[in-house]
Amino acid sequence: MATDTLKNDTGGAVGAWSVRRILLDNGALTALVVLVVAMSLLSGDFLTTQNLLNVGVQAAVTAILAFGVTFVIVSAGIDLSVGSVAALSATVLAWTATSEGVPVWLAVILAVATGLACGFVNGALISYGKLPPFIATLAMLSIGRGLSLVISQGSPIAFPDSVSVLGDTLGGLLPVPVLVMIAMGLVTALILTRTYIGRSMYAIGGNEEAARLSGLRVKRQKLVIYALSGLFAAVAGIVLASRLVSAQPQAAQGYELDAIAAVVIGGASLAGGVGKASGTLIGALILAVLRNGLNLLSVSAFWQQVVIGVVIALAVLLDTARRRAGATPVPAGASGGGGKRGAIQLAVAAVCVAAVVGAVSFLNPGSSPTTTKVGMSLSTLNNPFFVQMREGAEAEAKAAGIDLTVTDAQNDASQQANQLQNFTSSGVTSVIVNPVDSDAIGPAVRGANKAGIPVIAADRGVNKAETEALVASDNVAGGKLAAKTLAERLGGKGRIVVLQGTAGTSASRERGAGFAEGIKAYPDIQVVARQPADFDRTKGLDVMTNLLQANPGIDGVFAENDEMALGAVKALGSRAGKDVAVIGFDGTPDGLKAVEAGTLYASIAQQPAELGRIAVRNAIRAAQGKDVETMVKVPVKVVTQKNAADFS
DSSP: OHHHHHHHHHHHHHHHHHHHHHHHHTHHHHHHHHHHHHHHHHOTTTSSHHHHHHHHHHHHHHHHHHHHHHHHHHTTOOOOOHHHHHHHHHHHHHIIIIISOOOHHHHHHHHHHHHHHHHHHHHHHHHTSOOOHHHHHHHHHHHHHHHHHHHHTTSOEEOOHHHHGGGSEETTTEEHHHHHHHHHHHHHHHHHHHSHHHHHHHHHHHOHHHHHHTTOOHHHHHHHHHHHHHHHHHHHHHHHHHHHTEEOTTTTTTHHHHHHHHHHHTTOOTTSSOOOHHHHHHHHHHHHHHHHHHHHTTOOHHHHHHHHHHHHHHHHHHHHHHHHHHHSOOOTTOOHHHHHHHHHHHHHHHHHHHHHHHHHHHHOOOOOSOSOEEEEEESOSSSHHHHHHHHHHHHHHHHHTOEEEEEEOTTOHHHHHHHHHHHHHTTOSEEEEOOSSTTTTHHHHHHHHHTTOOEEEESSOOSSSOOSEEEEOOHHHHHHHHHHHHHHHTTTOEEEEEEEOSTTOHHHHHHHHHHHHHHTTOTTEEEEEEEEOTTOHHHHHHHHHHHHHHOTTOOEEEESSHHHHHHHHHHHGGGBTTTBEEEEEEOOHHHHHHHHHTSSOEEEEOOHHHHHHHHHHHHHHHHTTOOOOSEEEOOOEEEOTTTHHHHO
16 A cells, blocks of 8 residues: 555656646747637637638748748857848849849749848858858848848839739638748758758757767858748748738838747747747747737737737746756656645746736726727827827727727838738728838738728828728828928028938838929929938938038938938037028927927928828718718928917
8 A cells, every 4th residue: 555655646746747847848839828818818809710810821921930040040040131131032023023024933033042142141151251140140131121122212012913822812711821831830840850951950059069070061051051041031021022912122120030039939049959840830829919919909019019028038938947947857756845846836827827917908908888999000109290190099089989999010011911900800890091001001901891891091092902081191292392492491592401211101202202393393402412211310310410421511401201300400400490491291299399499490290180080080980881081181281480389
């Protein structure tokens, strides 16, 4: 009897140890299951077939990029260039197939070759140039993005229809991006587990010097490893552009960080030697579930970044715990202390899960019991103009007693497409979209059209899809007005510079085109420089400072928004408003204060808060089945020191 009791106790201890090991070794999978359960409980819209397919589509590009990054991280390297390489490869495909008339099949080969070449250059710089992987791939990040902008001239390029099918569905149900993701995952698993190069990755990551001394040609292997990463980035870029039916030169910005995060969350170690394809896939799905679920719960995009950062930190902590557990031998006769430690760990995990669920519940007090539910996707909230648009929209929604959910696309056309997909599957009654790009948002709007959800375009139109109304100012007319105002201030002659917005955005293109057309009427005014400053005040300051070194005698500045204009004012110092006339665009509060102070000569005011209010009114009318005007113009006005008080 004593012997039987001892056996039972030992078996129970070993069983508890085994459960602990399973939980630690499959932490990413456990986290994914917990997330799915939590999101299902918190949102009735999450666990639907359509939304789960949305999650798969939204994870596809990140997962494909991450599969390529897995090779690099397993070998103890890092690749920061995959986002830029993806954008460059897609741009090469679109440019060669459309502008250059190259057959589509050859254009696809050239795009893939572009990714391979970028990866090969990374590998060569690291292996033979002795550059740290961080520096080499950081350089390629800049080179790839720059070449993408050079080839496209900063504007999106339409994608060939025969390749765009990669962004569609198979049989009207199964998304092709998901199939590509699965195929690339299988290829990754095969390479890692069944090939010589895969075994080499683990050997190099485990101990590079030992691998070299054992006869492994480490330098050649690194060339192949980084070339594979570039190849996977090219495939991801093609899939992304297919979804957006256009190659965006600014696409996939920041995706390299998501890819690295997915690999780490999936259990790989940045120290090398550890990682697998299934873990990377789970990591990408975790990020997609988080973003999708938090969107459905109306959690701010700013909070979403916080939550994702916490998840990454927890993943690394879990990896540390797993490694420590792996270093501890399984006890032959586990004592009660081990059981207590396991119980404590499980209790801590339970508390963490409860804290996450509680935090999400706190951030999401629940939808109001209204019948009208409107989703609004703004191109960015990192700009006072769109912040005012949101405030106007929220004020109108509150007055009307309707439920308004506002999301921030962060100037990422792919992320905005995801947000509209989420709105469609969550059962909103109407959608307001302020497009990052008018062409790229078309497929997502068509999806809303099929679901019978009316769409209102705000500030920028939508191409190749139906919208109930466009509520906007005329950016081209505003650009012409800015040209006329600046020319009159300079007396029809002088030297000026233009600060352009984010390359590829319709607002920058339209305002710039309007200004260029308007300034042609004044042949004695010379535009000595045009440089992008990305609608950002700090970049406006830096770019303007640099331009003044080469062009110290300028008389005027046109900035395509007030933020860049204020940066230019700072660079000009005491010359602003006296020797140099600066004109901005948008009529933001800070811009109006500068106009009143006389440092900013004028701003083209679009009244963004009023634009947001009108957009919500039309969205409500469309949701109720009432007629709306197809084009609603919000007046654009020139604000100078004389009338600034009226706008303030």
